[in-house]
Amino acid sequence: HSSMMINGYKAMLSSKKALMDGENDMTVVIMKGNKPVKNVDVNIKFFMPSMPGMDFTQHAKRNGNSYKANIDFSMMGEWAYELMFKTSDGAMHKTKGSVNLK
Numbered sequence: 001h002s003s004m005m006i007n008g009y010k011a012m013l014s015s016k017k018a019l020m021d022g023e024n025d026m027t028v029v030i031m032k033g034n035k036p037v038k039n040v041d042v043n044i045k046f047f048m049p050s051m052p053g054m055d056f057t058q059h060a061k062r063n064g065n066s067y068k069a070n071i072d073f074s075m076m077g078e079w080a081y082e083l084m085f086k087t088s089d090g091a092m093h094k095t096k097g098s099v100n101l102k
Contacts, residue, residue: 004083004095008032011083011095013044019101021073028060028067030085036065041086044069046079076101 001014010031015024028044030037047055054074060067073079080098087093 002097002099004097006093006095007091009037009085009087009093011085011093013081013083013097019071019073019099021076021101024071024073026060026069026071027063028069028083028085029065030067037087038062038065039088040067042067042069043084044071045082045084046071046073047081048075048077049080050078073101 001012003010003012012029012031013026015026028042030040030042042060043057044060045055045057058069058071060069078098078100080096082094082096084092084094
């Protein structure tokens with residue numbers, strides 16, 4: 001689970017189980033104040049800092065108050081990510097983090 005603040009929005013990235021190589025279901029929740037934001041376009045770019053060329057971007061689809069993405073990691077190791085979401089006013093918001101698959 002990861003939680004980040006960006007431009008007055010709180011972005012939360014989570015998974016119900018530990019991340020592993022192969023397919024992983026991840027959930028993104030975008031909050032403004034204490035309310036979920038439902039009209040955003042969410043994408044997550046994953047890449048391996050130690051291996052140039054190992055990168056992919058996944059679109060997250062709205063599911064109620066959250067956004068769901070199926071992330072297919074090709075191997076174990078450290079994956080950095082850039083969570084990007086575009087709000088209804090056309091503004092693009094970006095935040096970064098990383099996950100370590102063991």
